[in-house]
Every structure is written in C-alpha cells, then in structure tokens.
Amino acid sequence: MSSHLTIITGGNRGLGYSLAKTLLSQNHSLILTARSLEKAKQAAQSLQSSSASITPLELDVSCQTSVQSFITSHLPQIISQNSDKFITLVNNAGIMEKQWDITRSTNVIAPADLSRAFIKEFEKSGRKGGRIVTLSSGLGNKGCQSQETLKLLADKQGKVTVEELKAWKDTSDEQETAKYNLSKHLVNYLTGLLAEEGKPFQISVHAVDPGWCQTDMGGPNATDSAESGADSTAWLANLSVEEGLQHTGVVFKARKELPWRTMDHA
Numbered sequence: 211m212s213s214h215l216t217i218i219t220g221g222n223r224g225l226g227y228s229l230a231k232t233l234l235s236q237n238h239s240l241i242l243t244a245r246s247l248e249k250a251k252q253a254a255q256s257l258q259s260s261s262a263s264i265t266p267l268e269l270d271v272s273c274q275t276s277v278q279s280f281i282t283s284h285l286p287q288i289i290s291q292n293s294d295k296f297i298t299l300v301n302n303a304g305i306m307e308k309q310w311d312i313t314r315s316t317n318v319i320a321p322a323d324l325s326r327a328f329i330k331e332f333e334k335s336g337r338k339g340g341r342i343v344t345l346s347s348g349l350g351n352k353g354c355q356s357q358e359t360l361k362l363l364a365d366k367q368g369k370v371t372v373e374e375l376k377a378w379k380d381t382s383d384e385q386e387t388a389k390y391n392l393s394k395h396l397v398n399y400l401t402g403l404l405a406e407e408g409k410p411f412q413i414s415v416h417a418v419d420p421g422w423c424q425t426d427m428g429g430p431n432a433t434d435s436a437e438s439g440a441d442s443t444a445w446l447a448n449l450s451v452e453e454g455l456q457h458t459g460v461v462f463k464a465r466k467e468l469p470w471r472t473m474d475h476a
C-alpha cells in the first residue's frame with residue numbers, strides 16, 4: 211500500500227505529467243488535476259499502473275469558481291480520507307502570458323489560495339505533517355525583475371503579506387517574459403510566508419526552479435528533459451517531515467538551495 215499521496219495541479223502534460231510518472235514509479239497515490247475532468251481522466255488513463263491509484267479531478271487554477279469548488283468539495287475529503295498517508299500539494303500549473311491578470315491568477319493567486327486551504331484543513335482536522343511545493347523558475351530570480359518591483363519590495367523591508375502578493379499590480383518591465391518573471395518572483399516570496407503559516411502543523415513549504423525543460427512551455431531547444439525537471443519536486447515529496455521542516459521556505463534547484471534573492475540572472 212502506498213504511504214504517500216500527492217496532489218498535482220496541471221498534471222495532464224509537461225512537468226506535471228512527468229512528475230506524476232516519477233511518483234507513480236515510487237508508489238505514490240495521486241490526485242491528478244487538470245483544467246477539465248476530460249484532460250485529467252485522459253492523463254490518468256495513460257499513466258495508469260496497477261501498483262498505485264490515480265484519482266483524476268477537475269481544477270482550473272485560473273478560475274476562482276473552480277478553485278473554490280475544489281477547496282470546498284474535494285480538499286476536505288482528500289485530507290480526511292487519507293489519514294494514513296503523507297500528503298503533498300504540488301502547485302505545478304503555470305502559464306507564460308503577456309497579460310498580468312491571467313498570469314497573476316494562475317501563477318500566484320491559485321497557489322496561494324490552494325496552499326492556504328491545504329494548511330486550513332490540517333488545522334481543522336488536527337493533522338500534523340504535510341508538504342507544499344510550488345513550481346517557480348530561474349526567471350523569478352532578482353536579476354530578472356524590474357527596478358520598480360525591486361524597489362517596492364525593498365520598501366516593504368521584508369514585511370510584504372500574502373494578501374499584498376495576491377493583489378500585486380503589474381510592476382514588470384518591457385522584457386518578453388516580464389509578467390511571468392514577476393509572477394515567479396512573487397511565488398518565491400509567497401513560499402517564505404506560507405512556510406511560517408504551515409509551521410504549527412508541521413507542513414513544510416518549498417518552491418522549485420526545475421531548470422529549462424523540454425515541455426510545451428520550455429520548447430524543444432531547452433537544455434533539460436521534463437523528467438529531470440520533475441526531479442527536485444519528487445525528491446521534496448519524499449523527504450521526511452523533519453527534513454522538510456529543516457528546509458521550509460527554501461527555493462530549490464537541482465536539490466540545492468537557490469539564492470534567488472541575490473542571483474543577478476536566471
């Protein structure tokens with residue numbers, strides 16, 4: 211019987227799908243979510259192995275109604291019915307778009323709301339020991355942000371809140387991927403804040419820069435495979451409670467801490 215359950219957003223293709231494959235080979239049970247139930251079912255069908263279970267569910271992370279429906283209709287049962295398993299939430303779904311609103315909803319607000327709801331369920335049930343991993347990017351590093359973004363965050367002197375991150379106005383510059391860069395920079399800040407919220411329930415919170423990976427987003431010229439891009443996330447999903455808490459709030463790349471606050475490039 212599997213001792214781990216992992217919830218993955220955007221599990222139907224790319225890094226989410228690769229992660230699902232890796233975790234199944236490590237005997238994790240999965241809640242594989244996708245923008246539509248049809249996509250989730252198709253992915254689950256093509257991954258299906260006899261050794262572990264996959265439950266496909268609909269979760270469109272850019273849609274508030276869908277996120278709230280997942281939080282109220284599915285999350286409580288997932289947590290309560292799997293008291294024998296270590297549960298990890300992986301906020302993987304992400305987009306690289308030119309509009310700030312949709313980028314912010316998908317890459318920042320949904321991970322924030324899902325993570326907080328996950329923590330809340332632990333609080334309600336008295337459960338202890340869990341994990342949250344959100345996909346970030348090297349483009350979230352300091353050197354990839356506009357001067358205005360850096361100034362506004364510096365003015366906060368480390369006192370930015372989750373609500374402020376969710377409501378962040380577009381402070382990106384003219385770079386091609388600027389909105390995406392900003393969203394992932396905010397994800398890194400979010401990771402530190404949620405780590406504090408998770409501590410009383412022994413939930414460790416991490417982010418991962420997967421490298422530049424061959425997926426639809428990364429494109430065919432990317433230097434890393436989708437499998438290697440899923441490695442750090444799978445590694446984190448298998449750490450013990452104690453190991454996770456030792457590194458809570460940390461952004462990882464290739465299983466090592468990424469100094470994203472000071473890095474001057476991706």
Ligand SMILES: NC(=O)c1ccc[n+]([C@@H]2O[C@H](COP(=O)([O-])OP(=O)(O)OC[C@H]3O[C@@H](n4cnc5c(N)ncnc54)[C@H](OP(=O)(O)O)[C@@H]3O)[C@@H](O)[C@H]2O)c1
Binds near residue numbers: 272419424426429
């Ligand atoms: N590939 C890279 O080089 C790279 C580098 C750094 C970080 N990342 C991050 O890694 C994560 C996965 O990227 P990827 O390379 O696998 O991207 P991808 O190939 O474009 O796949 C994105 C996944 O996210 C899902 N998704 C997007 N919007 C969604 C929504 N509103 N609701 C539900 N699912 C949604 C997609 O589902 P649909 O099929 O329905 O669109 C798809 O499953 C992202 O957060 C990305 O920012 C990737």
